[in-house]
Amino acid sequence: MSDKIFVQTSTEKNYNLHFGYDLSEVLKEYISSYSAKKAFVLVDAFVLKNHRAHFEKVLKKKFPELQIFEVPRGEKAKSFEIYNKAVDFVLGKGVERATPLFAIGGGVTGDLAGFVAATVLRGIPLIHIPTTLLAMVDSSIGGKTGINHSVGKNLIGSFYQPDAVFADVKYLETLPQEEWVNGLSEVLKYGMIHSPEILEQINTLIDDESFTDGKAWLSLIRQSAQIKTDIVAEDVLEAGKRAFLNFGHTFAHVIEKEGNFSEYSHGEAVYAGMIAAVYASNKLGGRIELSNLLQFKSLYDLSLDTILVSPAELVEGMKADKKVKDEQIQLILLKEPGSPYLYKVLETEFVEQTWEHTLKIFR
Ligand SMILES: NC(=O)c1ccc[n+]([C@@H]2O[C@H](COP(=O)([O-])OP(=O)(O)OC[C@H]3O[C@@H](n4cnc5c(N)ncnc54)[C@H](O)[C@@H]3O)[C@@H](O)[C@H]2O)c1
Missing domain, CATH: 3.40.50.1970 (Rossmann fold)
Known part of the structure; x- marks a missing residue:
């Protein structure tokens, strides 16, 4: 086929x-x-x-x-x-x-x-x-x-x-289980920023015990590739819409850095980062059920126990991200599942609260 x-x-x-x-x-x-x-x-x-x-x-x-x-x-x-x-x-x-x-x-x-x-x-x-x-x-x-x-x-x-x-x-x-989970985070991301039905399809795969069956993944791989293709086609050089693909990633980069790029895989960090981004979205009036993402938590076996720095320091870490312009943190947030927008952070207190909440979830 x-x-x-x-x-x-x-x-x-x-x-x-x-x-x-x-x-x-x-x-x-x-x-x-x-x-x-x-x-x-x-x-x-x-x-x-x-x-x-x-x-x-x-x-x-x-x-x-x-x-x-x-x-x-x-x-x-x-x-x-x-x-x-x-x-x-x-x-x-x-x-x-x-x-x-x-x-x-x-x-x-x-x-x-x-x-x-x-x-x-x-x-x-x-x-x-x-x-x-x-x-x-x-x-x-x-x-x-x-x-x-x-x-x-x-x-x-x-x-x-x-x-x-x-x-x-x-x-x-x-492909070993941890690499499936690594890729899963990006597929979940496409679900969150574009096609919420993807999350249900992943659930079906898990229910059918097909989580590591490539053939069973074909349709999801195709849908994901289509979403990335469409976003990139509109924004080849990353000047606008392509930033939506960074959903969860601004948080994730800090987690990876705090773990010296060895403690947490990119996929794990993106998963936790998306949970942070959903929390932040809801704080600003978004309507997204956190359980949509949390239902996949057991696949990740993730603990953020080794992150010992304060939420304020994590916010400072976000300012050092290479995609940050003039030290202003930019987040990709959601109004609702499938509706992303770019948010320029003026007041960092809610980002600190977001970190606090996220660290609690993974302790
Ligand atoms: N160019 C882009 O747009 C883009 C986007 C996202 C990520 N990336 C980059 O991709 C890299 C991560 O990619 P990755 O997660 O595929 O990592 P990877 O290439 O390191 O592969 C992960 C592991 O899987 C093994 N592997 C590969 N194929 C396998 C198979 N069929 N069966 C069993 N094991 C297999 C590899 O040996 C490796 O140990 C990062 O460097 C990241 O920066 C680039």
């Missing part, structure tokens, strides 16, 4: 997002239009070990000179060191402007490989094959690529659109 979404961008590149279980035939058909004999694969180390045959059987037939670069697991791969190694590899093996590069892995591999594709020879064809739930619903869509800098995450990068994206849920067969 396959399905696709056509993505129109403001650049000269438009592309398809493909969804399905085992997209080998669709991928084969897509690559048939390439004339190159060579192709590059930048692939997550775990995915290489466990899924090599799945992608190699299609790619190697078409590109006999398939060059595979293994991307180490974890956020540390989004570094100058690994970027340099990958660029050395690609240039050393004789890349040309028409040589395609396949990014196969989660968001880390996608961001790194995307940046390599964007910068080598000022841009070579990029095909994303996301292999985590998060990468399928979020990072492979929208054209953000990049690596981290010692000053902060994602500070070096570029907007670079892929030529195609293949969300093949066969890869999700090996």
Whole structure:
């Protein structure tokens, strides 16, 4: 079964997002239009070990000179060191402007490989094959690529659109529970900012004991990708509506930082951040049941016990976020489920109260 979404961008590149279980035939058909004999694969180390045959059987037939670069697991791969190694590899093996590069892995591999594709020879064809739930619903869509800098995450990068994206849920067969939960936060986010019915659908998956069944997730993955695609299409360079995708994230970034980027996963932090954002929304007259989100709490096994600083200090931390302008905190809040708006904080007391309440929930 396959399905696709056509993505129109403001650049000269438009592309398809493909969804399905085992997209080998669709991928084969897509690559048939390439004339190159060579192709590059930048692939997550775990995915290489466990899924090599799945992608190699299609790619190697078409590109006999398939060059595979293994991307180490974890956020540390989004570094100058690994970027340099990958660029050395690609240039050393004789890349040309028409040589395609396949990014196969989660968001880390996608961001790194995307940046390599964007910068080598000022841009070579990029095909994303996301292999985590998060990468399928979020990072492979929208054209953000990049690596981290010692000053902060994602500070070096570029907007670079892929030529195609293949969300093949066969890869999700090996995804561990914590990575499902990580991606879940972004799907919940789409439910909160756009389509509240998504939350009911997730509930059905859980009731059917299909929470880690990629095939059962296909419709939700497609809906999520459609929402991200639509928002990004209206705001490619992140000047307006795209900020809605940061729902919960301003709070989450502080939680991640307080946990030294190791104590809490991004997904856990976003989950707690969305609960904070709902609380703050209601304080300003919003009408959102917090239980809509709290019903998923048991999936997260999250305690914020190690956050020892005061709510006032957490507010200070929010001012240091890279998306903050002139030290003014901007929050994405909701009027009701599915209706987000941007709120510029003038009076921080209610944000402190929000932190207090959120920390209580996770203690
Ligand atoms: N570009 C964007 O718009 C965008 C959006 C959101 C997040 N991101 C970035 O994405 C990154 C996070 O992505 P992620 O959560 O996918 O993390 P990740 O790429 O580190 O993958 C998480 C873990 O899952 C493993 N994995 C990957 N595929 C697997 C599979 N099929 N089976 C089993 N294990 C598998 C990886 O080895 C890794 O250990 C962050 O760096 C974040 O900044 C980018």
